[in-house]
Amino acid sequence: MSGEHASRQLIGRYVLGDADIPGDELFALESHLESCAVCRARLADTAADRAPAVGLLLENVWSELEPASRASAPMPVERRWARWLATWASPGMVPWLGVSTLVAGLAWVLAEVYRNGSAVVLLLAPILPLLGVAASWARGLDPAYELVVATPRAGLYLVLRRTLAVLVVVIPLLLVCGAFLHASPGLWLLPCLAYTAGTLAVGGVIGVGRAATALALLWAVFVIAPSIGQQRLSIVLDPRALPVWGAVLVAAAVVVVTRSRAYTRLGSQL
Amino acid sequence: MDEEQLVRRVAKGDRTAFEELYRLTSPWLAVRLRRRCSDDQVVAEVMQETYLAVWRAASSFAGTAAGGSAVGWVWTIAARRLVDAFRRRAHHARTPVVALHDVVSPAAEEEVLAETVGDDLGGALRRLSPELRQVLQAMVLDGLSVRETAVLLGVPEGTVKTRARRARIAMREALS
Numbered sequence: 432m433s434g435e436h437a438s439r440q441l442i443g444r445y446v447l448g449d450a451d452i453p454g455d456e457l458f459a460l461e462s463h464l465e466s467c468a469v470c471r472a473r474l475a476d477t478a479a480d481r482a483p484a485v486g487l488l489l490e491n492v493w494s495e496l497e498p499a500s501r502a503s504a505p506m507p508v509e510r511r512w513a514r515w516l517a518t519w520a521s522p523g524m525v526p527w528l529g530v531s532t533l534v535a536g537l538a539w540v541l542a543e544v545y546r547n548g549s550a551v552v553l554l555l556a557p558i559l560p561l562l563g564v565a566a567s568w569a570r571g572l573d574p575a576y577e578l579v580v581a582t583p584r585a586g587l588y589l590v591l592r593r594t595l596a597v598l599v600v601v602i603p604l605l606l607v608c609g610a611f612l613h614a615s616p617g618l619w620l621l622p623c624l625a626y627t628a629g630t631l632a633v634g635g636v637i638g639v640g641r642a643a644t645a646l647a648l649l650w651a652v653f654v655i656a657p658s659i660g661q662q663r664l665s666i667v668l669d670p671r672a673l674p675v676w677g678a679v680l681v682a683a684a685v686v687v688v689t690r691s692r693a694y695t696r697l698g699s700q701l
Numbered sequence: 702m703d704e705e706q707l708v709r710r711v712a713k714g715d716r717t718a719f720e721e722l723y724r725l726t727s728p729w730l731a732v733r734l735r736r737r738c739s740d741d742q743v744v745a746e747v748m749q750e751t752y753l754a755v756w757r758a759a760s761s762f763a764g765t766a767a768g769g770s771a772v773g774w775v776w777t778i779a780a781r782r783l784v785d786a787f788r789r790r791a792h793h794a795r796t797p798v799v800a801l802h803d804v805v806s807p808a809a810e811e812e813v814l815a816e817t818v819g820d821d822l823g824g825a826l827r828r829l830s831p832e833l834r835q836v837l838q839a840m841v842l843d844g845l846s847v848r849e850t851a852v853l854l855g856v857p858e859g860t861v862k863t864r865a866r867r868a869r870i871a872m873r874e875a876l877s
Contacts, residue, residue: 446732454834455823461842464729465772468703475728482732488741489727492748496723499749500756505714507760 437463437470439477446477446485519596521579523572527562528600534559535604542612549614553668554655556605556619557626558647563597564630565643568694572640586695587687590639594627621676622668626650628683635686635693704771712759719756726772727752730779737843737853743786751779777844784849825875833868836861 437460444452445460452460464470478485520528534555542551568590570576579585605623609616626646634642654665666672702718704725710718727748734744755775762774826834839850840861847865851858 445736448736453827454829454838455826458826458838458842459823461733461838464733465776466770468725471725471729471772474732475725478728478732484741485728485731485735488731488735488745488748492727492731492745492752493723495745496749496752499753500716500719503753503757505712505757505759 436467436473439473442470442474442477443481446474446482518592520593521567521573521575523569523574524563524566524593524597527566527572528597531559531562531597531601532604534562535601535608539608539612549609549612549618550658550664552605552609552612552614553619553622553664554658556623558650559605560594560597560601560623560627561630561643561647563601564594564627565640567593567597567639568634569638569640587691590631590634590694594631598624598627618668618670618673621673621680625676625680625683628680628687632683632686632690635690704775708755708759708762708771708774711756712762722755722771723752726775729772730775733776734779734783738783738786743783743790747779747782747786750782751775754778754782780843780845781849784845784852787852787855825872828875829868829871833864833871836864837868840865 441452441456441460445457464474538551538555542549566572573579579589582589602620602623605619606616608614609619630642630646631639633646634640636642637645654667658665658668667675702721704722707718707722707725711722730748730751731744734747735741738744738747755778762769762771826837829837835854836850839845839853840847843853845853847858847861851861854861856864
């Protein structure tokens with residue numbers, strides 16, 4: 432026998448089920464076989480020559496395996512980027528982001544019809560991300576919610592990560608709409624961010640999903656409805672209100688950071 | 702072509718690669734399983750489940766980049782399936798019933814694979830009582846948990862833990 436490979440004699444005893452192989456030899460042989468193709472081939476030869484039961488077994492297994500494997504295809508190869516993407520957004524968020532896109536598209540159509548494009552973008556900008564944010568941390572919408580909540584990274588970190596994923600989709604969308612409809616990003620970006628941060632801050636108390644619903648309703652009732660009724664933009668979307676939005680953003684951010692532990696407990700609360 | 706490449710091609714649905722993988726690895730797997738289970742019916746069942754899992758889930762093999770060999774991956778699946786099979790059938794036998802003909806006394810050259818298991822360690826393993834060695838084999842070599850080892854060997858979990866501890870102490874003493 433060479434120094435690197437197991438001898439035919441030892442392999443023969445192993446194949447025939449010799450129970451008297453000393454423990455160290457057995458350990459060494461088994462761990463060696465796992466890493467050595469030459470010895471596995473030698474084992475296959477030995478089994479074919481001296482252990483007809485093994486050959487019979489292999490034939491039986493293959494005759495059952497062949498049709499069974501024909502009946503099913505291998506699972507598709509998981510794409511690496513898909514796996515990476517899944518660390519940013521839960522699958523439940525995808526349709527909601529789709530709805531956001533659809534709403535933006537509808538807003539565009541409306542703006543074209545009513546010839547007042549910038550107002551539509553301004554009115555929609557704050558609540559458009561809420562759809563995605565609501566879905567980002569909601570028990571009912573994420574099938575893996577219970578599992579996710581139990582992971583070490585659950586809590587504020589994951590909430591922020593998913594919120595960021597929503598903003599990354601929604602803000603470019605609004606930028607494009609805004610560019611075509613002549614709405615300055617300076618006017619809608621701050622309300623949009625402040626509203627999102629506010630949702631997270633309130634969400635720490637009542638749950639992100641509920642907070643998003645409540646704030647979106649408030650916006651619809653107190654800003655969108657009056658603006659449509661009076662045919663002019665609400666005072667809160669005036670450029671002079673921007674410092675207030677800035678203050679809201681900062682306050683909400685402070686609340687979110689100081690109450691960061693609340694997002695970890697979200698699972699048991701809601 | 703080695704097993705890693707074959708598994709990668711199986712993941713793409715290559716049937717010839719699957720057949721080749723079966724041809725290369727099944728004798729080894731069958732023999733290794735038969736040393737742990739004397740019932741060929743169970744071994745056949747386990748092998749069928751294992752290779753079906755390999756066929757279906759080849760894409761989940763992390764590959765050599767993650768520090769795993771394809772053969773080791775196949776064994777991990779098979780060991781788990783074997784434990785499952787034992788769970789399903791409460792009865793099992795540990796000692797192989799394969800006829801022990803053609804037994805020859807070990808030659809001097811059979812002092813195996815010195816680089817894999819050192820002399821001290823080898824001696825210690827050799828002196829270990831069979832039941833302690835079985836526990837070590839299941840936990841270290843086959844990579845099973847305490848609970849799985851208990852199912853495989855048909856002893857309570859507490860016994861497995863005690864034997865593992867005794868084996869560890871014996872090995873430490875032998876090596877010090």
